Amino acid sequence: MGILMGLDDKTKPADSVHVNHYCCIEGCGKWGGLGFASSKAVDTQWWCSEHYPHGDAMKDRDSTFAGRG
Numbered sequence: 001m002g003i004l005m006g007l008d009d010k011t012k013p014a015d016s017v018h019v020n021h022y023c024c025i026e027g028c029g030k031w032g033g034l035g036f037a038s039s040k041a042v043d044t045q046w047w048c049s050e051h052y053p054h055g056d057a058m059k060d061r062d063s064t065f066a067g068r069g
């Protein structure tokens, strides 16, 4: 048997401030890659890309949204 180099080490969070945060929408369970906090005094909430409520500014203004607003 050879020695398996520790690929897992790359996926394990080191001693850092990184925390696991999943989409705050109940039942979603996806990774919450998008966070928003109204101020530094409140906890950051996290959403997946589908549920992120502040994403309008991030979306490309494609034809789907061209007529809105």
Ligand SMILES: [Zn+2]
Pocket: 023, 024, 025, 028, 029, 030, 047, 048, 049, 050, 051
């Ligand atoms: Zn979600």
